[in-house]
Amino acid sequence: MxxxxxxxxxxxxxxxxxxxxxxxxxxxxxxxxxxxxxxNLEIDAGFSLFDRSSKIPKLTPEGLALMNDxxxxxxxxxxxxxxxxxxxxxxxxxxxLAYDNMAIPxxxxxxxxxxxxxxxxxxxxxxxxxxxxxxxxxxxxxxxxLAVVISQDDYPExxxxxxxxxxxxxxxxxxxxxxxxLDKVAPQDLAQYRHLRITDTQTGFRRFDSDLTSNIWxxxxxxxxxxxxxxxxxxxxxxxxxxxxxxxxxxIVRLPTSHQEVTFxxxxxxxxxxxxxxxxxxxxxxxxxxxxxxxxxxxxxx
Amino acid sequence: MxxxxxxxxxxxxxxxxxxxxxxxxxxxxxxxxxxxxxxNLEIDAGFSLFDRSSKIPKLTPEGLALMNDxxxxxxxxxxxxxxxxxxxxxxxxxxxLAYDNMAIPxxxxxxxxxxxxxxxxxxxxxxxxxxxxxxxxxxxxxxxxLAVVISQDDYPExxxxxxxxxxxxxxxxxxxxxxxxLDKVAPQDLAQYRHLRITDTQTGFRRFDSDLTSNIWxxxxxxxxxxxxxxxxxxxxxxxxxxxxxxxxxxIVRLPTSHQEVTFxxxxxxxxxxxxxxxxxxxxxxxxxxxxxxxxxxxxxx
DNA sequence: GCAGGATTATCAATTATGATGATTAAAGAA
DNA sequence: TTCTTTAATCATCATAATTGATAATCCTGC
Numbered sequence: 001m002x003x004x005x006x007x008x009x010x011x012x013x014x015x016x017x018x019x020x021x022x023x024x025x026x027x028x029x030x031x032x033x034x035x036x037x038x039x040n041l042e043i044d045a046g047f048s049l050f051d052r053s054s055k056i057p058k059l060t061p062e063g064l065a066l067m068n069d070x071x072x073x074x075x076x077x078x079x080x081x082x083x084x085x086x087x088x089x090x091x092x093x094x095x096x097l098a099y100d101n102m103a104i105p106x107x108x109x110x111x112x113x114x115x116x117x118x119x120x121x122x123x124x125x126x127x128x129x130x131x132x133x134x135x136x137x138x139x140x141x142x143x144x145x146l147a148v149v150i151s152q153d154d155y156p157e158x159x160x161x162x163x164x165x166x167x168x169x170x171x172x173x174x175x176x177x178x179x180x181x182l183d184k185v186a187p188q189d190l191a192q193y194r195h196l197r198i199t200d201t202q203t204g205f206r207r208f209d210s211d212l213t214s215n216i217w218x219x220x221x222x223x224x225x226x227x228x229x230x231x232x233x234x235x236x237x238x239x240x241x242x243x244x245x246x247x248x249x250x251x252i253v254r255l256p257t258s259h260q261e262v263t264f265x266x267x268x269x270x271x272x273x274x275x276x277x278x279x280x281x282x283x284x285x286x287x288x289x290x291x292x293x294x295x296x297x298x299x300x301x302x
Numbered sequence: 303m304x305x306x307x308x309x310x311x312x313x314x315x316x317x318x319x320x321x322x323x324x325x326x327x328x329x330x331x332x333x334x335x336x337x338x339x340x341x342n343l344e345i346d347a348g349f350s351l352f353d354r355s356s357k358i359p360k361l362t363p364e365g366l367a368l369m370n371d372x373x374x375x376x377x378x379x380x381x382x383x384x385x386x387x388x389x390x391x392x393x394x395x396x397x398x399l400a401y402d403n404m405a406i407p408x409x410x411x412x413x414x415x416x417x418x419x420x421x422x423x424x425x426x427x428x429x430x431x432x433x434x435x436x437x438x439x440x441x442x443x444x445x446x447x448l449a450v451v452i453s454q455d456d457y458p459e460x461x462x463x464x465x466x467x468x469x470x471x472x473x474x475x476x477x478x479x480x481x482x483x484l485d486k487v488a489p490q491d492l493a494q495y496r497h498l499r500i501t502d503t504q505t506g507f508r509r510f511d512s513d514l515t516s517n518i519w520x521x522x523x524x525x526x527x528x529x530x531x532x533x534x535x536x537x538x539x540x541x542x543x544x545x546x547x548x549x550x551x552x553x554i555v556r557l558p559t560s561h562q563e564v565t566f567x568x569x570x571x572x573x574x575x576x577x578x579x580x581x582x583x584x585x586x587x588x589x590x591x592x593x594x595x596x597x598x599x600x601x602x603x604x
Numbered sequence: 605g606c607a608g609g610a611t612t613a614t615c616a617a618t619t620a621t622g623a624t625g626a627t628t629a630a631a632g633a634a
Numbered sequence: 635t636t637c638t639t640t641a642a643t644c645a646t647c648a649t650a651a652t653t654g655a656t657a658a659t660c661c662t663g664c
Binding site: 001004006029030032033036037040054055056 | 650651652653654655659660661
Binding site for chain 2: 641
C-alpha cells in the first residue's frame with residue numbers, strides 16, 4: 001500500500017534517532033529494511049525526505065513539512081490500538097453520569113471529572129447536573145449509566161442503588177425575610193409565606209404536594225433559587241453545601257424550626273440499572289464516588 | 303502489520319456499504335479479499351466486529367466502538383496524502399503575513415483570511431497586525447513571508463515590493479480639542495499642542511523626529527490612540543479608514559490644515575524577500591491582496 | 605595521510621502477506 | 635422449490651517486505 005504504516009514508522013524513527021541504522025535498532029529491524037522503506041516512501045511521495053550528502057541523513061524542508069501529518073497518522077493508529085485494548089479490558093468508550101445538585105456539591109463532581117480523565121483518557125465522559133427528578137428519569141430511560149440522587153423510599157426492581165452519604169438540609173430564608181426575625185418557626189409560620197422549591201419543567205410541575213403551604217414557587221436552577229431567597233421572596237429547604245457561603249456572609253439565614261432539628265439529614269444514593277455489564281469505568285466511578293462521599297460525611301457541620 | 307490500513311479500509315467500506323461483497327465492489331477487490339482482511343482484523347483486535355448470524359453482517363457493539371477511531375486513522379492518512387500533493391504543487395504548509403494597521407483596514411485582512419482558508423485548507427496562516435516598523439522588521443528578519451506597509455522611499459536590494467493602493471490620511475483631533483475650533487490650522491498651530499503617534503516599543507522610540515513639534519506621545523495600539531484623541535490629549539495624522547466611524551459620530555474631527563490638503567494620500571506597498579521560491583499560497587496572496595486593494599481605491603472619499 | 609568505526613545503498617534470497625478465482629454453504633426472495 | 639445473493643474456505647499467484655552480505659562513503663582519532 002502507498003504510504004504504509006511501516007514506511008511512516010520508519011520515517012519517524014529515522015527523524016527521531018537521527019540515522020537509518022539507529023532507527024533499525026529501535027524498531028528491531030535490519031538496516032536495509034529501513035533503507036528500503038524510506039526509499040519507497042520517497043518514491044510514493046515524489047520527493048526526497050532526507051539529504052544524504054553528509055554522513056547522517058538530514059531532513060529536507062519537504063520532509064519536515066510532512067512530520068506533523070505523519071505523526072498524526074501514527075498517533076491515531078496508536079489510539080486505535082489503545083481503544084481495542086480498552087474494549088478487551090471492558091473499559092467503556094463513553095460513560096455518562098447525572099447528579100442531583102441538591103444531593104452533592106458541584107465541586108465534588110468536577111473534581112471527579114479530572115480524576116476520571118487521568119484514569120481513562122480515551123473514554124468520553126458526560127457529566128450532567130440535573131434536578132432529582134431529571135436524574136432519576138435519565139436512569140429510568142437508560143440515558144445515563146449512573147446517577148447521584150437524594151434517596152427515595154423505594155426503587156423499581158431493575159434499579160440497583162447504594163447509599164453513600166447524608167446531606168444536611170436546613171430551612172432558610174433571606175436575611176430580611178419576616179421569618180428571619182422569629183425566635184422559633186413553627187409549621188404554621190412557614191405556611192404563611194411563599195415556599196420556594198427546586199423542580200423541573202421537563203418532568204412537569206407538581207402542585208399542592210406540600211403539607212405546609214399551597215403558595216409555592218418553583219425553579220429548576222439553584223442559582224435562581226438562591227437569588228430569590230436573597231431577595232426575600234420566600235423560604236426553602238436547601239442542602240447546607242449549597243447555602244454555606246451565603247450563610248457565612250449573612251445574606252441568607254437558617255430558620256430555627258420547631259417541628260424538626262435545625263439541620264436534618266437526607267440520604268444520598270448512587271443508582272444505576274442492574275441490566276448491562278459493568279465496565280471498568282462504571283466500577284471505578286462507583287468506588288470513587290462512594291469514597292469521596294464518605295469523606296464528605298466527616299465534614300464538620302456548620 | 304497489525305491493524306493495517308487495508309484492513310481498516312475494508313472495515314469502513316463494509317460498514318458503509320452494508321456487506322462484504324459491496325465493500326469489495328467499492329474498493330475494486332475480490333470478495334474473498336475483504337473477507338480475509340476483516341477476519342485478520344478481528345483476529346488482531348481480539349473480538350468480532352460483525353455479527354454474521356443473519357445474511358448481511360451487522361456491526362457488533364465493539365465494532366461500533368471502534369468506528370470513530372478507525373475513521374480518524376483513515377482521515378489523517380488521507381490528510382497526509384493531500385499534504386504531499388500540496389508539496390508537489392508547491393503549496394506552502396504554513397505562511398505568515400504582517401500588516402501595518404495604519405496602511406490597510408483590519409476588515410480587509412480578516413476577509414482575506416476566510417478566503418484563504420477556503421483556498422488552502424491544509425495551510426496554516428499567521429496573520430499579524432503590527433506597526434509599520436514592526437512589519438518591516440519582520441520581513442527583514444524573514445519571520446514573515448509578506449507584509450503590507452505604508453510605502454518607504456526605498457527598500458534594500460533583497461526586498462521586492464509592489465504598490466497596491468493609496469491610503470488617505472488626515473489630521474484629526476478630539477471634538478473638544480482647541481485646534482478643532484480654528485478655521486484654518488497652520489503648522490505653527492499644530493506645534494503648540496501635543497502630537498500623538500503610532501510607534502513600537504520593540505523597535506525603540508524615536509524622539510525629536512518631527513519638524514512640527516517636540517511634544518509627542520507614542521502608542522503602539524490604534525485603539526489606545528483613538529481613545530487619547532477622543533479625550534482631547536492631542537492631534538494625530540491618521541488613515542481615514544481608522545477614524546471613519548469616529549468622524550461620522552463626531553467624537554473626532556478633521557483639522558482644516560493650511561499646509562497640506564485636508565486629505566492626503568500615502569502609497570501602500572506589499573513587500574517580501576526576493577530570495578526563496580514563491581509557492582502557490584504566496585502567489586495567491588499577492589494577487590488577491592492587490593485586487594482587494596484596488597477595490598479599496600475606488601471607495602468614495604468621506 | 606591513514607586506519608577504524610559507523611553509516612547508507614544495493615543485491616539476491618527468503619518470507620510474509622495480500623489478492624484472486626473457484627467452490628461450498630447458507631440465507632433470503634420470488 | 636428455485637434463483638439470487640452472500641460469506642467462508644482453500645490453493646495459487648503476485649507483490650512487497652525482510653534479511654544478510656557486501657561495497658562505498660563519511661567522519662574521527664592517531
